[in-house]
């Protein structure tokens with residue numbers, strides 16, 4: 001595939017940016033066009049599955065011509081062809097020779113899905129049979145039929161995993177807390193920092209604790225170390241009476257390592273190598289979600305995700321919501337030099353959403369090499385960050401409003417709260433902030449307005465808001481339930497796909513995380529051997545030496 005900047009639409013977009021978009025004033029665009037909101041908004045409808053979700057793209061640097069040119073870019077970059085290849089099970093992860101098939105995990109619509117000519121949905125290790133196993137197991141644990149070694153119900157769940165084997169389960173169980181079993185406590189231990197495991201164990205009773213060892217590879221140093229620590233704690237606390245088989249299950253693709261660890265393969269929930277870590281919450285890795293919110297809600301979560309897959313797969317580019325989101329990402333990154341993408345949910349339950357999206361976006365598109373092995377001559381993945389609002393408004397929004405950088409932002413709100421306390425006052429205040437922030441970022445505040453308010457002349461520059469800062473507002477038509485959450489996550493998954501497809505990079509590998517892992521392994525040995533960091537550069541060696549001295553190792 002050709003690098004993005006060699007496509008004719010890329011040059012046309014550059015010219016268009018110089019002619020029109022550079023001087024584009026959002027508030028004027030609204031003043032001169034009564035239909036702008038309608039023209040640049042799209043509603044995601046998935047009958048019977050989820051509430052409507054309104055995506056308002058109108059407060060972005062878009063004219064009809066921009067949209068046409070962006071769609072042309074998507075066509076020339078082969079976005080539809082690449083999308084169809086993904087859904088066909090082709091090995092589009094070309095550096096690892098793997099299919100990218102997380103969409104099969106939520107294929108509740110009965111699509112024919114095959115990798116290497118094999119149906120991935122049926123058969124003993126197929127998606128449907130793992131789902132059946134998850135259903136059966138989660139129902140047994142929730143009902144108390146599956147008990148611990150002393151006959152007590154398991155109500156304390158410790159998920160041990162990192163990266164995609166942690167962030168999805170944490171984010172989703174937090175987002176769906178409203179649906180969670182009231183008698184269940186969840187812990188997510190990811191960090192190799194012993195504090196993480198120690199604090200979780202401090203709060204756990206071995207008789208009622210179920211450990212989920214979540215690791216696609218089952219070789220990740222943090223997870224295997226944490227899992228071994230948990231196993232030793234369990235055996236020690238139970239004086240050898242504890243039955244590992246009742247208290248430890250594995251969520252993994254690696255049966256050999258799972259059995260080596262001491263978990264019976266009957267208590268393993270598998271998935272396949274075509275599921276990338278950051279796309280794995282839909283797989284067995286989501287077992288903590290099913291345990292906590294119940295299998296029916298987990299199934300609804302998959303259904304909402306599938307509905308967005310269907311939309312992405314079947315909708316023409318110009319109406320295709322994740323395609324539009326991805327095109328805007330490229331538009332701002334490459335034509336306005338925006339370095340970041342802010343995602344701020346106006347929703348406390350979504351307080352880990354941005355953390356989850358960080359891995360999804362930055363591990364997928366933090367690449368500089370295009371499909372032919374050459375270095376991209378354009379900017380790729382943006383730095384994604386975010387926090388829930390209204391909190392974020394009181395911390396870093398100063399820079400978003402008045403800083404020197406352009407920060408395209410997404411705001412997310414549910415029309416209805418799960419907790420309409422104080423006569424729904426909180427929800428109305430939350431919503432008013434959601435509207436006000438996008439409006440303020442767009443309209444700004446002029447010197448004349450400040451003068452009319454009696455602002456002293458010397459303060460005017462400080463109190464001025466230039467405005468013209470773009471936002472996408474996402475409004476869920478009801479509460480955010482499992483299906484709506486599934487659809488929202490998949491919006492971002494496919495948005496990320498579209499960006500990567502245009503940038504001509506492989507969004508599905510993550511070689512960039514390897515080097516540090518390898519060096520850490522080597523240095524770990526050195527910490528137990530004599531020496532003071534010799535053989536490293538002076539800074540690294542000096543630090544190792546100082547550490548050994550301070551820690552008396």
Ligand SMILES: O=P(O)(O)OC[C@H]1O[C@@H](O)[C@H](O)[C@@H](O)[C@@H]1O
Nearest residue numbers: 163164165215216217220277513
């Ligand atoms: O699930 P595993 O194999 O333990 O991997 C955990 C994480 O490990 C990281 O190194 C990868 O970059 C992530 O993509 C992955 O999710």
